Amino acid sequence: MSRVTQCFADLRSKGKKALIPYITAGDSNPSITVPLMHAMVEAGADLIELGIPFSDPMADGPTIQLACERSLKHQTSLNDVLVMAHEFRQKDQTTPIIFMGYLNPVEAMGYQTFANKAQAAGVDALLTVDLPPEEGSELVEILRKAEIDPIFLLSPTTTDERIKKISDSGNGFLYYVSLKGVTGSTTLNITEVADRVERIKSIASMPVGVGFGIKDATSAKAVSAVSDGVIVGSAIVKIIENNLDDADTISSEITALLTSMRQAMDA
């Protein structure tokens, strides 16, 4: 059983939901990424989503675009992100690491080389935003052989037929994008999310994590109540944006945000 599947199973047996924070690797400085990953686990994160910075993040809003730009100023490469994952694994053998990014850096490295390096580094999953299952069969096969879960997105407009197709291609969990829009959008309709997650779960037998629009303890609690986990991205990245060179404040404020979410979700 993969670390991701194991993690969701353990949470389920405890009656808990997954808290999944996202940071862009190398933002605002490559030196803060690994300590921040440990701090987030300490604050209650169950899985970590680590963004691979990309020059053209077309599905992301301004917050994550800027995070990519800050990271790329330090020339953070996919190889560097793999090294960070490996370093994290030295101290933490249980928390799943999900790589999230766009296809081109993975293509540039080569699918097989990436899979080998990711497996060696202890990476558990890969989500490539611009790779739908129709184009992904080759990568999916290589990832599965390397015991890395391919994670795919579902959106409010995904048809039942596609939900089936996507769930057949993915492993670990399905990532439901709760809004029409880019990352960092604001309004969230909980009833609609609940309906969609129920619909997805009636078709696919996998945990469903919900991302986009979760920014505080209240929204985390509300969304986790109707799903298997919440992904928190822009709200965390925004803290980095507001405290660029102040690693201590970044760490303490992110810790405070995640702690409040964890408490609200577990209450």
Added chain:
Amino acid sequence: MPSTINKDLSMLDLSNVDLASVDWNAFPDKQGHFGIYGGRFAPETLMDAIEELEHAYNNLKNDQQFQADFDNDLRHYVGRPSPLYHAQRWSNELDGAQIYLKREDLNHTGAHKINNTIGQALLAKHMGKPRIIAETGAGQHGVATATIAARLGLECVVYMGEVDVARQAPNVYRMKLLGAEVRPVTSGSKTLKDALNEAMRDWVTNVDDTFYCIGTVAGPHPYPEMVRDFQTIIGREAKQQSLKQTGRLPDALVACIGGGSNAIGLFHEFLADLDVDIYGVEAAGHGLETGEHAAPLCKAKPGVLHGNRMYLMADDNGQVIEPHSISAGLDYPGVGPEHCFLKDIGRANYVAVTDDEAMQAFHSLTRIEGIIPALESSHALAYAMKLAPTMNSDQQIIVNLSGRGDKDINTIAAREGIKL
């Protein structure tokens, strides 16, 4: 070889394919692939909208009424057919092949771009989308989109990099006069590729009521196919005109390549005519060896951006490199997937000319023929200046004069130190 080459072709070495056996209309396949290129590399949030577009286009492309509306607009609104003009003095000056110019510069709005925006805007109207968005670099596609949006009464928003907004002020004002909202893009390198990113973000957010009018033969399937289909009028006319005016087909075709829409528009009709040599001309900028160019077909490897696989200027880590060209319309790091396929299979030659060579061609045509070409088209002209002298005077070259140069006079004056 079967007439429908499927995606298994991606496994083959395309350089060994017998060109005479290829059915050029079999591309792309149903999934939008031209060999390994093209496809649909889009976020899930866009999939439904893209499928809706594909469905609508497939229904309409063989619909007689739709085609009649399209042809009617091309004739009476754009002014087609555009002439095929024998540039006699220029041919004599170059002392080689006879050069014929396909005069897309004479279209309404001054470039080939309008052929495509009319097609897409009619489609948007059929789909009941009241809002149309576009990206633009030099502003030509933005102006062409704003123009047809005005005529059809559609709301229009154009994304344009902040750098380009400053470089192309007259076109920005044109779009505003036409009723479009121009949104400057401040992310990334603030140029065309970032405008495309931002338009995609808009589309993801407003997917219910918005039609995204892409300006070139790139993007997720069906855009490369659809935009090509709207632009092939160029080649169909040129072929008829060549036969009528000269009694035979040309020996060579030359067109400039940014994303590649004017080029594919000219080339596609001639792909099966293997005696017709095809040259796509990229922007070598300061020189291919300097790294400061916009010539992915000449100097880059395949990659994935903006919804399709294509030759893409990127560094070893897969980060997209900002291209350089004096011509804003060629200033794009990728190129349409069909060109990538034509390169690999060996049906078309892809070459590049520098900023300086394009400038020389610009002046040469202007002074000798009294035609001021766009800087983009000047790249095609510059290559024709090299090619013509290597051919005989009874041979013929068709150059796609894709746009007129009025929009570029500020750029040219500034480069030559002249204050207007």
